[in-house]
Amino acid sequence: MSVDFGQIRRNEHLPARIAAQIGSDIQEGRLKPGDKLPTEHFLAKSLGVSRSVVREAIAQLRNEGLVETRQGVGAFVTERQSRTIRIDEGELFKRDSFRDLFQLRIPLEIEAAGLAAVHYKEADLERIDEALARMTGSEKWTDEGIDADLAFHRAIAEATGNDYFALFIGFIAERISLAIAAARARVELEEIVNVTIDEHVVVRNAIASRNPKAAREAMRAHLLGAASRVDLTLETY
Known part of the structure; x- marks a missing residue:
């Protein structure tokens, strides 16, 4: 695609x-x-x-x-x-710039998932579950579903207990939302929404079970899947 x-x-x-x-x-x-x-x-x-x-x-x-x-x-x-970080929004409509930002997302969010599995508190898991519930409810077919997707990733970043993960992942996630919207616009909506939800559920369950290795692997699979849905090839090792 x-x-x-x-x-x-x-x-x-x-x-x-x-x-x-x-x-x-x-x-x-x-x-x-x-x-x-x-x-x-x-x-x-x-x-x-x-x-x-x-x-x-x-x-x-x-x-x-x-x-x-x-x-x-x-x-x-x-x-x-x-003031902290700012990226010219216009730059992200250049494929190379957008890919580079998505590439940066990979190590940050994989590590965040692993740390969240170790450090999350019940309130953190409740926020993750709340975002997931919004993603799987009636909002999933609308832009509210995109907002819920972003809230899910922010909740995981906050569950690390490290404010800098929340800061950087929150900043990047807002811009990656452009990719979510693009993917929804280019494929069968029901297909991409259901696949995305399934990936998020696997991430959530791994974190809830306090298994950092499984959480990292689940987040890696989700991010690579998300990249492929907008035709991005990333470097991973």
Whole structure:
């Protein structure tokens, strides 16, 4: 299956598109350090999307270091010197750049799965299961299913007990969501959704059984499968 990266741009899912729009306002100075973002309710209403979509967009901005969230207060634009990683979204529509980012995902997520199997707490497993339930429910046929897929991977990263895994995997996963959307657009939806769910279940069960070797192998199989579904050949040894 060959993927048209121009098609990915057209099919880019809502959270990434909203984050890119807000990110542009920040980078170009229309939103300044210390400014508070509008509330989730206001953004959802004004943009005509659900609040869960807005939350995903703000999570992406937080992963990029463009905003910080304060419990019960809201999201605020960070000072420029405190900002972390940022990748030009346009670069990811170049096949080589996109492949390189996916290649980076492999060692990070495989290691995260193994560490999660060793270190997870019950609350972590509950978050993994919650995301998996969303993936297997009625949302699986919609963009909400993509959001649930990303939440699954973030929950595993958080279960490592290492905040840096959550930071880097969260950042990469948001961009890899473009590949998920592209894969859904290019093949029989029922086929790809069911295969993806099956792979996630194997990962979840290996982590739940506290078997780091099986968890690493399951995550490796899932990521290579995901890459093949968007016609990417990765180097693995």
